[in-house]
Every structure is written in structure tokens, then in C-alpha cells.
Amino acid sequence: MNQRPPSCSLRPSACPGLLRIVPALDGGICRIKLAGGSISSAQAVAVAAAAEQFAGGVIEATNRANLQIRGIGSAHAALIDSLLATGLGPRTAAGDDVRNLMLSPGAGIDRHMLVDTRPLAQQILATLQSHEPFHDLSAKFAVQLDGGEALAMLEHPHDLWLSAFVQNGERRLAFGLAGCPTDRPAGSVALDDGHDLVVAVLELFLDLARPEQTRMRHLLVEYRVEDLLARLARRVAVQAVVDWQRVPHADVLHIGSHPQADPAFVYVGAAPPLGRLAPAMLRGAAQLAQEFGDASLRFTPWQSLLLPNVRLADAVEVIQRLQGLGLQCQASHPLTGLIACTGSHGCAKGLADTKGDALQLAALLQRQGAALSVHLSGCPRSCAAAHTAPVTLLAIAPGYYDLYFRDPAQPGFGTLHARNLTIEAAATLLDALSRSPLDA
CATH class of the missing domain: 3.30.70.3340 (Alpha-Beta Plaits)
Known part of the structure; x- marks a missing residue:
């Protein structure tokens, strides 16, 4: 059906969506939020065609398991309509921003899953789009639903996360606020209460948050978790979690x-x-x-x-x-461990050509036989990585970077190890350290 969803007024935001194309140095950006990260073959072909016909032919996979098209010219409406015709859009225009629900890529097929999260995800996504008060949530407000899969990103922080576990023989959903599933849970609910919990948390957030408090972490500066749990307990049956914490799988399972x-x-x-x-x-x-x-x-x-x-x-x-x-x-292969933001070719805040420098770094590491998880960031905003990478190269000027190692005791990128490195110098230093536990 080639038509725009009803209620097409969009609030101002710097975040791109399918219906909101935002400008960048290399043209407009359209972000396509995928339900559970999944897209049909026909839809993928339509995205490829749109990138060719209306943009510069650049498609990006994002760190929230979505897609975005870069370099879009003036034909915004035609691009949007071509994607809506394939069913990639929201049910309502205002619901596009809040479709921020991340699943494991192995949902429903993972050998280690405790729960197939897809039916619950469909229910949550429908409510996010149809319940009008939720349209007031920030375009960055995000929920994660983890079914216990081995293939799961557990380091990205979310405003609300839910993770399947077993307690006294019962499958339940642990949950936490403003963190990751590897954090100690705030509480748990019965599996059948997962949807009600999400609704209760989001409604409570909207009841308590002031306009400037757009994320759960902002609210937690003012309210203790215990206070929020007491309020939640009036809406849904919350229990404590005893002697359980989510543990990530050690192997690389996405390649x-x-x-x-x-x-x-x-x-x-x-x-x-x-x-x-x-x-x-x-x-x-x-x-x-x-x-x-x-x-x-x-x-x-x-x-x-x-x-x-x-x-x-x-x-x-x-x-x-x-x-x-x-x-x-x-x-x-070194390229599979490298992350790089758009860099100075596409972003006014980028201080270096991070994409080009990352390709050079990968070639040097491959020659040296080293493979590390390295994040190249053009500025301190860290747009390409929602988590802290084991190694970060932060651009300070074209072709020059400061080197950081992840340190749980340090905020941001971690501990500063070296300054003002060229890519060649960084590759030499990382090669020398490649047998250290940095990439664990």
C-alpha cells in the first residue's frame, strides 16, 4: 500500500527516521527502523533501489540493528513513499520515533534461547506505535528484550531491559533501568507480564519525568530505583531476583x-x-x-x-x-572487529576520515596477523558504538588519534594510553599488544 501513515505531523528532532530525513555533509540521512532487526528480501531490494535512485548509494547497518540510507538528494517524498510501499514504515507517523526495541539477532532460532521473544516484541511494538502518550518519548528512548540467546548484544545500555531467566523452575523476565542485561537486575516479572511491565515503566517515566529529563538515567538522578520499583509494584507483580546475573557468551557468533x-x-x-x-x-x-x-x-x-x-x-x-x-x-579478519563512525566526509563534527583510516588500519593489522576490536571515533560523541570498545582511537586531527583502553573504573572510552598517533603508529602499537587481554 503506497500511502503515508495517518497523523503525519512530526515533532522537531535531530534524529533521522524513515519519515524524517535529516541533513549531513554528504546529503540527507533516512533511518529505517527494523522490527527485531529483520527485513524481508523484497524489502531489502527496495532499500537498495531507493539508495541508488534517490541517494548516493550508501546503505549503513547501525549499532541498533537498523538500516540507514545516506547521501539523499532533494527527492525526499519519493524515497519515503518507495519505502512505505514495502511495509517498512510505522503504523502512525508519530510512532516512528519510538520503535526502539532491540532483540537478539538469534531470536526464535538460537540454540540457547530460553524464550522466543518475537511474539512479545510484536505486542510491545504495536503498543509503542498505537498508544499516543508514548509518542512523547524521546527518539533515543530504547528498550531491549533478551531471550537468553548466546547471540546477544549485552553491552548496549537501554532505558529499560528485560532478560529471560529461570527461577525455581519458572521462566521469568528480569529487568533493569538505564543499563545493560549484564547489570544486576532491579527485579523480575512473570513471562506473561512482560508487556504490562513495559507499559508500566514507560507510563511511570512519563508521569515523573520533566521535559528536560528525556532518558531513564536522567530520572534516576532524582529518584532511587527502590522508589520506582515501589511505584511499579502497584501496577504489575514485581519480584526480587536472587543469585542470578546475565553472563555473555565468549565466542564470536555473528560471523x-x-x-x-x-x-x-x-x-x-x-x-x-x-x-x-x-x-x-x-x-x-x-x-x-x-x-x-x-x-x-x-x-x-x-x-x-x-x-x-x-x-x-x-x-x-x-x-x-x-x-x-x-x-x-x-x-x-581485522575488518570484522573494527567500528568507525561516518567521519569528516559525512559529519561536520568529525575531525578525521575515520572510515578511510579504519580501512588502512585493517590492512596493516591483517599484514601483521593481528585482529582486535577497535573503535575509531571522529569526535567524543561516539555515534558508531553504543558500548565502550576494548580499544578506542579518538580523532584529534586529520590522520591523528588518541588511544584509549577500556577500563571499567574509568568513564567514557577508558584509560588514555597514547596521544597523537598516526594510523601506522597505532597499528604498530596494537600489534605489539595483540596478545594481551585487551580483546577479551
């Missing part, structure tokens, strides 16, 4: 072939270089999903993509063809 809950199938993960896909790359991946999978792609918070439900016998061919498209399917 390469990995078994699903059904042993006849695998998912295949592939990383576009620095999260950027050319239209031909996205179109080719969509074709492979149609031919070998279930005609869908899943995007991940690692700025990569998955082809789910691939038969085990087809995995090798799928990997070969993905690599032929320019996607990387080997976790040991």
Missing part, C-alpha cells in the same frame, strides 16, 4: 556459520566493510536469502547481517557467495 535450535539449519553471519553496504551487496544478500534461506535478512548490533534458516548442506556455498559480494564471513 560465519552457526547451528540453530533445529540442527538441520544454520544461520550465516557476514560483515559489510565498516557497516557499509553498496546496493549491489544488499541486493545480492537478499537474493541468497531468497534462494537458500527463508527470504529474510537479520541485521545485528555489530553492524553485520545474518541469513537465517539456511540448510547445513548449503552453508559453504552461501559463505562463498557472500564473500564474493564483498562481505566478510571470517571472524579472524
Whole structure:
């Protein structure tokens, strides 16, 4: 259906959406929020076509498992209508900003999942879009729903997170405010009360927050968690969580072939270089999903993509063809561990060409046989990484960076290790440290 959703007035915001294209140095940006990170092959082809026809042909996978098109020219309405026609838009215009619900990329297929979170996610997303008071939430206000999968990003902070666990033989949802699932939970609810909990938390936030308090962390400066829990307990049955805390899986599971809950199938993960896909790359991946999978792609918070439900016998061919498209399917390749923001070519705040410098760094690390998780940030805002990477190179001038190592005792990027490094000097230093526990 090629029509705009009802209630098309949009509030001012610097955050791009599908219906709000915001300007950047390299043109407009349109962000497409994907339900659970999933997109059909037909929708992916439509995104590729829109990027070619109305923009500069740059598609980015984001760290919230969404897609965005960069370099958009003046044909905003035509681009938006082409995407709406494929069903990628919100139910209402005002509901686009608040569709911020992140699932594990392995939802429903992960061998280790305790709960298939997709039905609950659909219920939550419907309420976020249809319940008008929730449209007053910030475009950055975000919820995470974790089903206990091994393939799960557990380091991104969210305003509300829910994580499946088992207590006394009962599957429940632990939850926390303004943090990550690896934090100690604030409490838990029965599995069937997950939707009611989300509604209660969001309504409570809107009841208590002043206009300038746009995120849960702002509210927690003024209210203790215990006070908020007492108020929540009047709306939903909350229990304490005893002797449980979420533990992340140690292996790299978003790259390469990995078994699903059904042993006849695998998912295949592939990383576009620095999260950027050319239209031909996205179109080719969509074709492979149609031919070998279930005609869908899943995007991940690692700025990569998955082809789910691939038969085990087809995995090798799928990997070969993905690599032929320019996607990387080997976790040991340096590019799969690098994150870089748009940098000075696309952002006025960027102090260096982070994308170009990251490609140079990857080539140097590959020559040296080193593979590390490194984040190149053009400014202190850290737009490309929602979590603190083990290693951060913060641009201070074109081609020059300060080097930080993650330190839980330090805020921001961590501990400053070296200043004013060229990419060559950074590669040499990181190579010397590549056998240290930095990348753990």
C-alpha cells in the first residue's frame, strides 16, 4: 500500500527516521527502523533501489540493528513513499520515533534461547506505535528484550531491559533501568507480564519525568530505583531476583556459520566493510536469502547481517557467495572487529576520515596477523558504538588519534594510553599488544 501513515505531523528532532530525513555533509540521512532487526528480501531490494535512485548509494547497518540510507538528494517524498510501499514504515507517523526495541539477532532460532521473544516484541511494538502518550518519548528512548540467546548484544545500555531467566523452575523476565542485561537486575516479572511491565515503566517515566529529563538515567538522578520499583509494584507483580546475573557468551557468533535450535539449519553471519553496504551487496544478500534461506535478512548490533534458516548442506556455498559480494564471513579478519563512525566526509563534527583510516588500519593489522576490536571515533560523541570498545582511537586531527583502553573504573572510552598517533603508529602499537587481554 503506497500511502503515508495517518497523523503525519512530526515533532522537531535531530534524529533521522524513515519519515524524517535529516541533513549531513554528504546529503540527507533516512533511518529505517527494523522490527527485531529483520527485513524481508523484497524489502531489502527496495532499500537498495531507493539508495541508488534517490541517494548516493550508501546503505549503513547501525549499532541498533537498523538500516540507514545516506547521501539523499532533494527527492525526499519519493524515497519515503518507495519505502512505505514495502511495509517498512510505522503504523502512525508519530510512532516512528519510538520503535526502539532491540532483540537478539538469534531470536526464535538460537540454540540457547530460553524464550522466543518475537511474539512479545510484536505486542510491545504495536503498543509503542498505537498508544499516543508514548509518542512523547524521546527518539533515543530504547528498550531491549533478551531471550537468553548466546547471540546477544549485552553491552548496549537501554532505558529499560528485560532478560529471560529461570527461577525455581519458572521462566521469568528480569529487568533493569538505564543499563545493560549484564547489570544486576532491579527485579523480575512473570513471562506473561512482560508487556504490562513495559507499559508500566514507560507510563511511570512519563508521569515523573520533566521535559528536560528525556532518558531513564536522567530520572534516576532524582529518584532511587527502590522508589520506582515501589511505584511499579502497584501496577504489575514485581519480584526480587536472587543469585542470578546475565553472563555473555565468549565466542564470536555473528560471523560465519552457526547451528540453530533445529540442527538441520544454520544461520550465516557476514560483515559489510565498516557497516557499509553498496546496493549491489544488499541486493545480492537478499537474493541468497531468497534462494537458500527463508527470504529474510537479520541485521545485528555489530553492524553485520545474518541469513537465517539456511540448510547445513548449503552453508559453504552461501559463505562463498557472500564473500564474493564483498562481505566478510571470517571472524579472524581485522575488518570484522573494527567500528568507525561516518567521519569528516559525512559529519561536520568529525575531525578525521575515520572510515578511510579504519580501512588502512585493517590492512596493516591483517599484514601483521593481528585482529582486535577497535573503535575509531571522529569526535567524543561516539555515534558508531553504543558500548565502550576494548580499544578506542579518538580523532584529534586529520590522520591523528588518541588511544584509549577500556577500563571499567574509568568513564567514557577508558584509560588514555597514547596521544597523537598516526594510523601506522597505532597499528604498530596494537600489534605489539595483540596478545594481551585487551580483546577479551
